[in-house]
Structures are given as C-alpha cells and as structure tokens.
Amino acid sequence: xxxxxxxxxxxxxxxxxxxxxxxxxxxxxxxxxxxxxxxxxxxxxxxxxxxxxxxxxxxxxxxxxxxxxxxxxxxxxxxxxxxxxxxxxxxxxxxxxxxxxxxxxxxxxxxxxxxxxxxxxxxxxxxxxxxxxxxxxxxxxxxxxxxxxxxxxxxxxxxxxxxxxxxxxxxxxxxxxxxxxxxxxxxxxxxxxxxxxxxxxxxxxxxxxxxxxxxxxxxxxxxxxxxxxxxxxxxxxxxxxxxxxxxxxxxxxxxxxxxxxxxxxxxxxxxxxxxxxxxxxxxxxxxxxxxxxxxxxxx
Numbered sequence: 001x002x003x004x005x006x007x008x009x010x011x012x013x014x015x016x017x018x019x020x021x022x023x024x025x026x027x028x029x030x031x032x033x034x035x036x037x038x039x040x041x042x043x044x045x046x047x048x049x050x051x052x053x054x055x056x057x058x059x060x061x062x063x064x065x066x067x068x069x070x071x072x073x074x075x076x077x078x079x080x081x082x083x084x085x086x087x088x089x090x091x092x093x094x095x096x097x098x099x100x101x102x103x104x105x106x107x108x109x110x111x112x113x114x115x116x117x118x119x120x121x122x123x124x125x126x127x128x129x130x131x132x133x134x135x136x137x138x139x140x141x142x143x144x145x146x147x148x149x150x151x152x153x154x155x156x157x158x159x160x161x162x163x164x165x166x167x168x169x170x171x172x173x174x175x176x177x178x179x180x181x182x183x184x185x186x187x188x189x190x191x192x193x194x195x196x197x198x199x200x201x202x203x204x205x206x207x208x209x210x211x212x213x214x215x216x217x218x219x220x221x222x223x224x225x226x227x228x229x230x231x232x233x234x235x236x237x238x239x240x241x242x243x244x245x246x247x248x249x250x251x252x253x254x255x256x257x258x259x260x261x262x263x264x265x266x267x268x269x270x271x272x273x274x275x276x277x278x279x280x281x282x283x284x285x286x287x288x289x290x291x292x293x294x295x296x297x298x299x
Contacts, residue, residue: 228293
C-alpha cells in the first residue's frame with residue numbers, strides 16, 4: 001500500500017475509533033440517567049430481571065464496537081483496493097509504452113521542425129540567459145539504496161501482499177538510475193509474459209560470481225559465456241523471433257540490456273559472492289541472461 005493510502009486508512013480508523021468511543025460514552029450516560037430518574041428497589045429484582053438489565057447494558061456496547069470493527073476493516077480494504085488499482089494502471093501504462101527509449105528532444109521548444117535549408121542560415125544571436133544557479137532551489141540527493149534492497153526490487157513483488165518487496169521497489173524507484181533499470185526490466189518481463197514466457201519458469205544454469213565480475217569489468221567472449229544460462233529451447237526460440245520481427249520489442253530489449261549492464265558495472269564490485277548468487281536468481285537477471293544470450297552479449 002502506498003504512503004498516501006496508508007495515511008488515509010489510518011485517519012479513517014482513528015475517526016471510527018473516536019466515533020465508537022463517543023457512542024459508548026453516550027450510551028453509558030443514558031443508562032446512568034435512566035437509573036437515576038426511574039425509581040425502583042433492588043430487593044424486588046429477581047435473577048432474570050438482573051440478567052436482563054446487565055445484558056441490556058452490555059449488548060448495545062458490543063454492537064457499537066462490532067460495527068466500528070467492521071467499518072475499520074472495510075476502510076482498510078477500500079484503501080488497499082484503490083492502491084492496487086493505481087498500481088495496475090501504472091503497469092498497463094508501462095506495457096502500452098513497451099519501454100521504448102525516449103526520443104531526443106530538440107534544442108528549442110518554441111519552434112517546430114523546419115525543412116533542411118539548402119544554404120547555411122544566418123546565425124541568430126541567442127538571447128542572454130541570466131545565471132540562476134544561485135537562485136535555484138536546493139534539491140537533496142536521493143537516499144542511497146543498499147544492495148539487499150536493490151536485489152529485492154529487481155525480483156519484483158510476488159503480489160499485493162508482498163509488503164517487503166513492495167517497500168524495496170518503492171525505495172529503489174526514488175533513485176533515477178535504479179528507476180530506469182527497474183522500469184526497463186518491468187517492460188521486458190511484461191512483454192515476455194504476454195508470450196507466456198514467465199521468468200519463474202526459466203531457472204538458469206548457475207554462473208560463477210567470477211564470471212559476473214568479469215562481465216562487469218568489461219570482459220567479453222568465452223570467459224563470460226556461462227552468463228547465458230537460460231537453456232530452455234522454446235523460450236529461446238520465441239524470444240529470438242520477437243527480437244527479429246518486432247521492432248518495438250527489439251528497442252525495448254536493447255534499452256533494458258544497456259541499463260542493466262550499467263547497473264552491474266556500478267554495483268557488482270560492492271557485492272559479495274552470496275549477493276551475486278541471489279541477484280542472478282531475480283526475475284530481472286533471468287530476463288537479462290535470456291535476452292543477452294540471444295543478442296550475443298555473452299559470446
């Protein structure tokens with residue numbers, strides 16, 4: 001659940017608790033007022049009458065707090081459903097864009113595309129732009145993401161109830177470099193899932209941590225061939241056909257491979273052997289091993 005949804009849910013539960021306390025206090029006040037205003041002798045009461053009095057006092061309180069509990073549970077379910085709908089909408093938007101790399105922006109935004117001139121145009125003096133570096137607001141750098149959090153984010157959540165993975169993904173997305181890798185990985189995993197290729201069904205042959213370190217260090221060739229550890233022939237055939245025939249898929253794959261390669265170069269030197277082994281089992285790394293083998297990155 002997102003932070004905003006969590007705060008909203010807590011606020012609703014606090015309001016319902018306050019309402020329950022107010023209703024309970026009002027009921028007890030009415031009971032006390034009834035006993036003060038209505039005359040009666042305690043000696044004339046029998047056991048059944050006394051039991052009825054006690055039950056008549058306690059049952060409304062139980063009903064009040066039962067209603068409060070059900071309303072609080074309903075508020076939590078509504079907040080989780082709204083958060084899940086928002087997350088699914090974001091995933092559909094990513095699948096629609098299919099992770100295509102951003103197009104280069106023109107140098108000026110006020111002028112549209114112009115036809116290529118036959119002669120060199122006359123240079124136009126550019127207006128002076130005041131230096132606003134001293135007046136620009138200070139932006140704090142994003143919080144550093146530790147290796148376990150990054151690895152957990154690269155594996156993606158198993159569902160809406162996978163709170164640790166959701167928290168790790170939310171933390172990693174705050175870093176722009178990590179966000180680019182995660183979104184690119186999510187794009188290729190989603191596109192492959194659309195072809196019934198699921199990373200959970202493609203366990204790779206384990207590659208040694210030394211091979212991963214050599215790849216991150218820039219080595220290529222037979223020394224890192226073991227990184228192409230996905231051996232499933234059906235998966236290789238489907239992915240290879242997509243890579244050859246679908247231009248959008250091909251751009252998405254190259255975009256992902258480039259950013260994942262850069263991520264390995266940055267972070268692999270700081271990982272120990274156990275962390276590298278866990279990284280290699282993530283869904284993102286499996287997609288990297290499958291697509292990198294087809295693209296010839298490990299040959």
